[in-house]
Amino acid sequence: MEKYFTRSIKLLLIFICAQFVSSCSSSSSLPSATIHSSNTVDIASYKYLIGAGDVINIFVWRNPEVSGSFTVRPDGMITTSLVEDIVASGKTPTELARSIEEILATYLRDPVVTVTVNNFVGPYSEQIRVIGEAAQPKAINYTQNMTLLDVMIAVGGLTEFADGNDAVLVRVENGAQKQYQILIEDLIKNGQISANVDVLPGDIIVIPETWF
Structure with a gap:
């Protein structure tokens, strides 16, 4: 009974995550991670912001x-x-x-x-949040030049129920939320380095559960 209840809660959380993601405007893909990012935000000029608890x-x-x-x-x-x-x-x-x-x-x-x-903590607006089927879902302090691979190492990888290649990254760009598909399974299980992408302060990574 307890195991059934726990799985029901997990399915509910995945449903909520899916609803949240579907409400965001979508975009196809992010560029692979680079030492000097070509994204709209200049990662090289990132400056740490003080947060509560620092x-x-x-x-x-x-x-x-x-x-x-x-x-x-x-x-x-x-x-x-x-x-x-x-x-x-x-x-x-x-x-x-x-x-x-x-x-x-x-x-x-x-x-x-x-x-x-x-004792760096930083403001919540700067943290990377990982929810869903990560081994250790949590918020992570952003570090300059951080990539998806760094984030997944910090959260301990995927659970056995994760659908890593259907994960999405939610990002605010020019005041609007956009979502990008990210191929976490290809990155950390198949070693496909081209699937590694830069992450930015405030990104949210949603990892769904596989239905099979």
Whole structure:
């Protein structure tokens, strides 16, 4: 009974995924992964954005008393010795450093701030989400030049029930959702490297269950 219930839940989730995918506008295929991507988004110029849960180090030159390590709160804010509730999430480390300098200038003369990030989490909008028949479905922090193969390694590959060659990648382009067929089974089981494609921040990968 429990096994039947579990399979029913899985089929329901696959149905929901299929409905979600069918609501997106479609496109045929993505170009194979390249070292320097030719996609609309320039992967080479990607800059990491701070997210809730990130641990950031703030160094204020010649002012160790206002320097330190801080965790970005769930609301995307941080509070330091002289800076209360400043938005950190969604900014690059450099942008955050400049924002802190502006506030510290009220108290310090010509403050120079450096921000570095530890324990990378990043904002949800930047994460790659893998749902369906992956061995370990989850959200993955995007890394510059990440490919489909990197993502599949991170989620442990496919389950035995996966229909990897009917998987789709959902991406927002120019404000509209588009879907692309991706050949995961050809990539990771047959070693067809041409099936490897670049992934971008915010991509969603939906892996359906085979019906046979």
